[in-house]
Amino acid sequence: MTHMLKYTFSLFLLFSVLGVSAQQELKVEKADTVKAPLTVKPTQQRYGLRVGIDLHRLSRSFYYDGFKGLEVVGDYRLTKKWYAAAELGNVNFNKDDDQLNYTTKGSYLKVGFDYNAYENWLDMENMIYIGFRYGFSTFNQRLNSYTIYQNTDISSSDDVSNYFDDVTINEARDYSGLSAHWLEVVGGVKAELFSNLYLGFSVRLNSLLSNKKPADFDNLYIPGFNRTYDGSFGVGFNYTLSYFIPLYKKKEVQEKKPEAKPKN
Template sequence: MKRTLKFTFSICLLLAAFLVNAQGEQKKDSVAPPKISRYGLRVGIDLFKLSRSFYEKDYKGLEIVGDYRLTKSYYLAGEIGNENKTVKDDHLDFTTKGTYFKAGFNYNTYENWLDMENVIYVGLRYGVSTFSQTLNSYQIYNANPYFAEPPAIQSAEKFSGLSAQWVEFVAGVNAKVFNNIYVGFSFRINKLVANKKPSGFDNLYIPGFNRTYDGDFGVGFNYTVSYFIPLYKTKSAVANNKVKK
């Protein structure tokens, strides 16, 4: 019993000493530690294209993504990849194969707290793709619905040396889930600025650009996991917080 009382009394003394010390500290100007900002290279892979290659038999694709932090809010960014896509619709069956590269920047609109490193960004890319198209089969348009549809005409005509260039508006998120590990997603709207078409055919699908709509517009999406390689750190001054006496 005596030992319990002594232990309780000791705890009370320690708490009292802590409270007195804390009260004394509050009378002083409190100085927040400087905020540490890390700069470096983030490299990852598009899980959407990778997983799609397994569950969609007419598609194979791989995309590597990366960005490099230049300033507090600006990042150099880009993607490189390849795609092999077969498109089948009511009148056409064709296969597109090729590679692409995109380069541009991201602007981080999110103000992180303390040592958080999340990114909510908008950005621009300039994309370049080189590819080939193979017309597998096609069906002649039947203007008279009273007659049966003619059979599809098999073909193996290949169009090589094709290319396209476009500008791309990007909006996305990168969130830190573990130390140096990030997951993110982005949505893209594309506008063609150059398009080398084959004779007698059209570029209906462009690697990196996706399916073309109304001739020169496209949309895209990716879901990424990436690893951050820190290269150096900077300290930003934080204003002193003065506590009233």
């Protein structure tokens, strides 16, 4: 009986020691398991020049008789997110409404930057961007004709509607050496259709900084700025088709999510 008790006590003591030892090993294993540092994967990012044309102005030259224009667009990638951008164009625009018929001819240049807010996957190069431009235009205006209201004598007539007559003045007036400066806020997208070929769309809000205009006439339309509203506000948009010319590649570091990795 005494030997049986000793044997039982020895087994109990052995299992207790083994249990404590296993718990200590488990704690050590958990302590040794730490998060591995961020791993990085270098990728090749392409840098170069993208040039194209504005499809809106080009197509409008065919379906609208009073408009002839062409705009060349371009951007150059500076960093992973920032691009230098520019637009260069020429416009011949004729407007004929109820009171005025005028023609504007001139050229313009816009320069600025775009920031790509879109996170591309792998080697994709699409853009959802915001940006700004400084615009400058030189142009001429020709006032072809204008209509004025002239009082008439109604003493011999009871019809009050004949009190005013529309008189059209066809004497043309030319105004040259005009110019304008403005700022633009731009928002747009560019998506790759095929290899290196991109389709884009952008909208613009314009605000005039300065505007050299004739003494007896206003600049109702400014090349590059488009129609003026309240004398200083304008809007615009374009559809672009452009081609990317890669010049060089630059390694970029792409972060990966941390993974649990045991220490050796």
